[in-house]
Amino acid sequence: MSRDTKITAIRITPIAFRDGPLLNAAGIHEPWALRAIVEFETSDGRVGISETYGDEPMLRVLDQAKALVLGLSPFELNRMEERVRATIRPQPGAIEFELAPGSHTAKNAAKVTSTFEVAMLDLQGQMVGAPVVDLLGGAVRDAVPYSAYLFFKYAEHIDRPYSPDAWGEGISPAQIVAQAQRMIALYGFQSIKLKGGVFEPAHEIACMRALHGAFPGLPLRLDPNANWSLETSIQAAPELDELLEYYEDPTPGLKGMAELARHTRLPLATNMVITTLDDFRKGAEMGSVKVLLSDHHYWGGLRVTQTLARMCALWDLGMSMHSNSHLGISLMAMTHVAASIPNLTYACDTHYPWQEEEVVKGGRIRFEQGSVRVPTTPGLGVELDREKLAELHEQYRSCGVRNRDDLTQMQKYDASFTGQNPRF
Amino acid sequence: MSRDTKITAIRITPIAFRDGPLLNAAGIHEPWALRAIVEFETSDGRVGISETYGDEPMLRVLDQAKALVLGLSPFELNRMEERVRATIRPQPGAIEFELAPGSHTAKNAAKVTSTFEVAMLDLQGQMVGAPVVDLLGGAVRDAVPYSAYLFFKYAEHIDRPYSPDAWGEGISPAQIVAQAQRMIALYGFQSIKLKGGVFEPAHEIACMRALHGAFPGLPLRLDPNANWSLETSIQAAPELDELLEYYEDPTPGLKGMAELARHTRLPLATNMVITTLDDFRKGAEMGSVKVLLSDHHYWGGLRVTQTLARMCALWDLGMSMHSNSHLGISLMAMTHVAASIPNLTYACDTHYPWQEEEVVKGGRIRFEQGSVRVPTTPGLGVELDREKLAELHEQYRSCGVRNRDDLTQMQKYDASFTGQNPRF
Numbered sequence: 001m002s003r004d005t006k007i008t009a010i011r012i013t014p015i016a017f018r019d020g021p022l023l024n025a026a027g028i029h030e031p032w033a034l035r036a037i038v039e040f041e042t043s044d045g046r047v048g049i050s051e052t053y054g055d056e057p058m059l060r061v062l063d064q065a066k067a068l069v070l071g072l073s074p075f076e077l078n079r080m081e082e083r084v085r086a087t088i089r090p091q092p093g094a095i096e097f098e099l100a101p102g103s104h105t106a107k108n109a110a111k112v113t114s115t116f117e118v119a120m121l122d123l124q125g126q127m128v129g130a131p132v133v134d135l136l137g138g139a140v141r142d143a144v145p146y147s148a149y150l151f152f153k154y155a156e157h158i159d160r161p162y163s164p165d166a167w168g169e170g171i172s173p174a175q176i177v178a179q180a181q182r183m184i185a186l187y188g189f190q191s192i193k194l195k196g197g198v199f200e201p202a203h204e205i206a207c208m209r210a211l212h213g214a215f216p217g218l219p220l221r222l223d224p225n226a227n228w229s230l231e232t233s234i235q236a237a238p239e240l241d242e243l244l245e246y247y248e249d250p251t252p253g254l255k256g257m258a259e260l261a262r263h264t265r266l267p268l269a270t271n272m273v274i275t276t277l278d279d280f281r282k283g284a285e286m287g288s289v290k291v292l293l294s295d296h297h298y299w300g301g302l303r304v305t306q307t308l309a310r311m312c313a314l315w316d317l318g319m320s321m322h323s324n325s326h327l328g329i330s331l332m333a334m335t336h337v338a339a340s341i342p343n344l345t346y347a348c349d350t351h352y353p354w355q356e357e358e359v360v361k362g363g364r365i366r367f368e369q370g371s372v373r374v375p376t377t378p379g380l381g382v383e384l385d386r387e388k389l390a391e392l393h394e395q396y397r398s399c400g401v402r403n404r405d406d407l408t409q410m411q412k413y414d415a416s417f418t419g420q421n422p423r424f
Numbered sequence: 425m426s427r428d429t430k431i432t433a434i435r436i437t438p439i440a441f442r443d444g445p446l447l448n449a450a451g452i453h454e455p456w457a458l459r460a461i462v463e464f465e466t467s468d469g470r471v472g473i474s475e476t477y478g479d480e481p482m483l484r485v486l487d488q489a490k491a492l493v494l495g496l497s498p499f500e501l502n503r504m505e506e507r508v509r510a511t512i513r514p515q516p517g518a519i520e521f522e523l524a525p526g527s528h529t530a531k532n533a534a535k536v537t538s539t540f541e542v543a544m545l546d547l548q549g550q551m552v553g554a555p556v557v558d559l560l561g562g563a564v565r566d567a568v569p570y571s572a573y574l575f576f577k578y579a580e581h582i583d584r585p586y587s588p589d590a591w592g593e594g595i596s597p598a599q600i601v602a603q604a605q606r607m608i609a610l611y612g613f614q615s616i617k618l619k620g621g622v623f624e625p626a627h628e629i630a631c632m633r634a635l636h637g638a639f640p641g642l643p644l645r646l647d648p649n650a651n652w653s654l655e656t657s658i659q660a661a662p663e664l665d666e667l668l669e670y671y672e673d674p675t676p677g678l679k680g681m682a683e684l685a686r687h688t689r690l691p692l693a694t695n696m697v698i699t700t701l702d703d704f705r706k707g708a709e710m711g712s713v714k715v716l717l718s719d720h721h722y723w724g725g726l727r728v729t730q731t732l733a734r735m736c737a738l739w740d741l742g743m744s745m746h747s748n749s750h751l752g753i754s755l756m757a758m759t760h761v762a763a764s765i766p767n768l769t770y771a772c773d774t775h776y777p778w779q780e781e782e783v784v785k786g787g788r789i790r791f792e793q794g795s796v797r798v799p800t801t802p803g804l805g806v807e808l809d810r811e812k813l814a815e816l817h818e819q820y821r822s823c824g825v826r827n828r829d830d831l832t833q834m835q836k837y838d839a840s841f842t843g844q845n846p847r848f
Contacts, residue, residue, distance in 0.1 A: 001552055001553050001554060002553075003553075003554065003558070003800065073558075073562065075554060075558040075561075075562045076561075076562040076563075077561035077562055078560075078561040078562050078563070078564045078764050078765075078766060079562055079563075079564055081561075081766075082564055082766050127552075128425055128551075128552035128554075129425050129426075129427075130425060130427065130499065130552075134427070134497075134499040135559070136502075137499075137500075137501035137502040137505075137727065138497065138499045138500035138501055138502050138503055139500075139502070139503075140502045140503055140506055277734070277738050278738065280738070281738050281739060285709055303561065304734070306731075307730075307731050307734045307735075310701070310728070310731045311731075311735065314701050314702065314704070314705050315705060340502055341502075342502060342505075342506050376427065
């Protein structure tokens, strides 16, 4: 490789892809999910890629940050990070989606760092002829396990913007079991997560019990997305104690989680009360959360995720991985970093089965027995399909969605829906 | 690069080099300092190098660990670390030197990991044509600042094993100032550290005052090596408050340091009460130490040092670097990792000026204005001089020293010396 190779151009392309009518504590997914596809071009003609949030505040901050890395070598990750930290600020007043830490503008510097780091690591890998994981100290596993991520859902979106998906309605325990059966038949997942906080807790617990009956021995998780009061979370604990491998964010706030910890034998997991390295310091000292769900997109990148993993080992925390709606570039970045972490103690979450479209060559990435094989080809191991990128960008232009807003979408179905939290 | 390149052979060569009659809390340096030079050979004919402790327990554990990495790719740092952690154990009963954390066998896994990581990173750099710092995210500075590391010393060793060094006696304030003047004239250092805990505190404080007078504006440090009682440390604080940039390990134990923190406006620094990632957890929660002196040799490597740096930033700790007697391979490893750390808030310590010999081609590494330039050539940027290595190994064979023992050495000068700690 030549150390003279520099980053000469950055291209940011917002895309929209079809997303199912998936229910959550905040409301319901809109028909179009947004992402930004980022390309770094180098003086020697390579292109490194990355995938991140595609909402308007993120697009603005990415655009502002471009100038900070032009002229750097793809190996100058630390200088990039230093410049981003010094320059990129939160944007008060921007639209934030409380339940999605990736939408918080307080995390702007971490989000930009992460986006740029992945593209630069992809370039490094191409330049040296090694997969990204090799630049993270190498793989400790050859494939990364993901969990079956179930959602309560309607059969189709309001106003039918396009044909309904193949998953059908997912509301009753039987429908949730059928959803899990289909997902496991297709992908082979060996653990199951249900996004909860949607219906009465008794109903969601009944769903977990049905899953437990249908998949004996498979680890199960329930994530009420902080939509249960502390009292409700405590009441549910004895039943869930029998059913779950961990109890994810049932109730809001570190204090609530700490109190709850005294009433359950389950480890409490979070991607809501500890979502930054600063939170880690406070949360770890408190000691009530036992499993962290990392997410390189908002924690600050693949290397920060590795730091977080070492900190989790020190503070005796388990580690798993959070996801939002995403495509294959993010899936590969998650896979590379997860492959490098010895103490990845749980299968990672991924929304990937809910997407049908792709921007990478070769189309959809395959799961084998619920795992993604760690690439052995240079860089991330995926390349952009420019035709698909153009199509998905055209969808972005025409779909009208510019910021994720599950609440307003839900109010189209139910005008009285307030999104009040915790609701139960 | 080829991913098929494997580590095929490991060679560990103990060496001894001349070391001055430097005084410290435990006694006095012996005429010969020990190190181990480690070479990793690969299937494609490269040699990666590393330098670490050369005492007998370390040589034994390195020998035991060799089998764990044979057959790995130089990029498999995480697998190497996992295997070492699973296999390498403390050795109860081994000779440990309380004041030198690098001699603690509880740190065996961290010490082996570090040794192997440096050789593997050297290989990686050679394979991809990049300096080691590029594999650590790139340099945030082009040169790494070191401090002038002063010692109380005798003019020559007992029994005159070889001609005395050029530094002369260093006991009185005037002699210590002269030592600093010589060291700064030779190397250009821009901060000064005195290894204390040797004479009455009033004498050591007088030396600091003399340095302050001779070098107005230059940051000063005093390290009594935990040889002062809490009471003595508190009594000294008001005077030192006027003189120092930090107050390093005056008194033993986290509790003592915590109590002392209430009596000084100086940040307390340590390489004694927080010396492992586990200590960090306890120590950081306590909040009494404000500056950590990292040392990749015993903390667990260059990447762990980077993790430590991120943790220091989170817990609002300053960061500097500790050293033992070492040669150029260690100096370059220190320089690469220090160059990659944005929050290296103080110049690093190094014993390097006290050594005259070298095992690297081109001889002694140069300081410019107190700093070492970060190499831009592949790997560590230094190669073994095999003739010198053979000479220094021959010195090891003939010198008779097998474990560092400053106490017994001191008793040759003063049979009543007990090394009792804290002495003052």
